[in-house]
Amino acid sequence: MSQNKYLWMENYPKRVRPNLSYPDIPLYALVEQSTEEYPTQTAVTFMGKKLTYSQLWQQICQFAAALYSLGVRKGDRVAIMLPNTPQAVIAYYATLKLGAIVVMINPLYTERELEHQLKDAGAKVLVYLDLVNPRVKKVRRNLPVKSYIVTSIKDYLPFPLNLLYPIKAKKEGHNLHVPAEEAVKFTKLLSQNLPDPPEVEIDPAEDVALLQYTGGTTGVPKGTMLTHLNLIANTMQTREWYTQCVEGKERVMGVLPFFHVYGMTTALNFSNAVxxxxxxxxxxxxxxxxxxxxxxxxxxxxxxxxxxVAVNNYPEVSKYDLTSIRACISGSAPLPVEVQQEFMRLSGNAALVEGYGLSEASPVTHCNPLDEGNNIGSIGFPFPDTVAKVVDPADPSKEMPVGEVGELIVRGPQVMKGYWNKPEETAQMIKDGWLHTGDMARMDEQGYFYIADRIKDMIISGGFNIYPREVEEVLYEHPKVQEAAVVGIPDSYRGETVKAYLVLREGEEATEKEIRKYCEERLAKYKIPRTLEFRSELPKSTIGKVLKRVLIDEEKEKLAG
Incomplete structure (x- = not known):
């Protein structure tokens, strides 16, 4: 056990239980239980179209029966390549109902990315959007997929949007027609099947529910095996943390994509659980x-x-009433202090706090308290039943003293079973039950954790360790800066040097000299960006994480050229 384990317990949120009991049920049972309790309440709202819990559960069971008729059995992989739509919700829980394994795929993936993931997972079925059919068509012959199921945004749009959507899509150059020999229609499968799929015995602690592929920014994407218990635990931990939660009354914003486990846990599973x-x-x-x-x-x-950031900078944001929002958890990337404070001002009473996690932990491991003790700049305390410590990266058996930076390692019921078909990578990531995050962190005297940076992102310039996040925080404080990203680029003298990429607020202008002078007043000399580049936008993943690897690769190409 960590020698500093109880430091955060002394300041833990008073209304949060540090230890929970988790129901021994499969993940889909969250919807089933809510259906029993709130059958007539709205479960899903999509551009004006609503499904009650009993309607949603019926369609989940119908689609599970349809998948079974296509030969899907326990342990088979069903790939879902959809944006946040009712079909994505239905296909997700229907797959789990059969004891099959969900493989969520980003609809923006290129043919190469799509082919790699489907082949690596050995997907038997692909549920996809008509808009991406041209890409699917190009790689079909190389895939293990036996059945293709196609759906359209219009399938769940209310009248008259369902009639207008195909016209708009055609004007934008999209061909929504998918021949019957290429794929069976989602809606047809629902209409052809009764809501009576076979009962499948599932061991929540052992049976894999999801193959969540990591982003691949640091190498080839790997399938993270998350069990039913992993995902139930993280959903229950989120529920416990959100102390203002009112069962049966929450309205949850599902804007984070469900093909990323962060949106899946904190929006999709959480909403259905409560x-x-x-x-x-x-x-x-x-x-x-x-x-x-x-x-x-x-x-x-x-x-x-x-x-x-987008909400804060929207020119007409003041015309919108955001006062219904009680709580916001920010994840996937560091939350700049300025962004946090401005959003809380605009929304009036919303608690916006920074959390932390990774795909290998379902994903949340830490969060700031939502109703007390929010420590700006920190990722907060470990979730219930989660233990964390900061260790020497060179010798993980050695725990770092309070306040000193080391690698963050965690342990808890949400930690993955391992990587799909990659025992060696699993052994590197999980040692003695501890998940090695690869992130550099420190813990203060009150038990709050702070991310310094990813080990791979740390810049070593002239022998000094520089954490990009620290420089980015200063840049975000500049009144003209909307977004900032800091990376280390090769330097023949120092090894690496600091470069900052900036997106200015609309209508603003700034010079390198002006920004550098601002940094000089706030940063040690060796941390000040030696190069600045102004851009209209930064490269980002679909969940809004700045892809620093893209920026670094661009710099390497410039040097090579």
Whole structure:
């Protein structure tokens, strides 16, 4: 056990139990239980279309029966390549109902990425959107997939949007027609099957529910095996942390994509666990988001820093009433202090706090308290039943003293079973039951944890260790800066040097000299960016994480050229 284990317990949120008991049920049972308790309440809202819990559960069972008729059995992999739509929710829980394994795929994936993931997972079925059929078609002959199921955004749009959508898509150059010999229609499968799939025995602690592929920014994407218990535990931990939660009354914003486990846990699974109404947004658009937040009086709004940045900087944000929001947990990337404070000012009473996690932990391991003791700049305390410590990266048996930086390692019921078909990588990541995050962190005297940076992101310049996040925080404080990313680029003299990429606020202008002078007043000389580049936007993943690897690769190409 960690010698500093109880430091955070002395300051733990008073209304949060540090130890929980987790139900011995499969993940889909969360929806089944909410259906029994709130059958007529709205479970899902999609662009005006609503499904009650009993309607949702019926369609989950119908689709499970359909998958069974296509030969899907326990342990088979079903790939779902959909944005946040009712079909994604239905296909997800229907797959789990059969004891099959969900493989979520980003609909924006290229043919190469799509082929790698489907082949690596050995997917038997692919449920996908008509819009991506051209990409699917190009790789079909190389895939292990036996059955293709196609659906369209219009399938769950209310009248008259369902009639207008194909016209708009055609104007934008999309061909939505998928021949019957290429794929069976999602809606046809539902209509052809009764809601009576076979009962399948599932061991929540052992049986894998999800293959969550890691982003691949640091290498080839790997399938993280998350069990039913892993995902139930993290959902229950989130529920416990959100102390203001009112069962059967929550309205949860589903803007984070469900093909990322962060959106899956904090929006999809959480909402269904508490009998909430899940408001689905298939594609991030700040005006649509603000409209839906106000219209549905959203109470719980998990997001990523870039989403809150977009809200803060929307020119007409003051026209929207955001006061229904009680809590927001920000994840996937560091939350700049300025962004946090501005959003809390705009929303009036919303608690926006930074959390931390990784795909290998379902994903949340840490979070700041939502109703007390929010420590700005920190990732907060470990979740219930989660133990964390900071160790020497060169010797993980050696724990770092309070306040000193080392590698963050964690242990808890949400930690993955391992990587799919990769025992060696699993052994490198999990040692003696501890998950090695690869992130550099420190813990203060009160037990709050702080991420310094990823081990791979740390810049070593002239013998000095520089953590990009520290430099980024200073840049975000500049009144003209909207977004900032800091990376280390090769330097013949220092080994590496600091480069900053900046996106300025709309209508603002700034010079390198001006930004550098600002940094000189706030940073040690060796930390000040030696190079600055102004951009209209930064490369990002679908969940809003800045892809620093892309920036570094660009620099390497410049040097090579």
């Amino acid at each position: 009998g909430g109404e899940l408001i689905l947004i298939p594609r991030f658009d700040v005006k649509t988001l603000l409209t839906e937040l106000q219209k549905h009086k959203v109470t719980f709004f998990p997001g990523a820093p870039t989403i809150y």
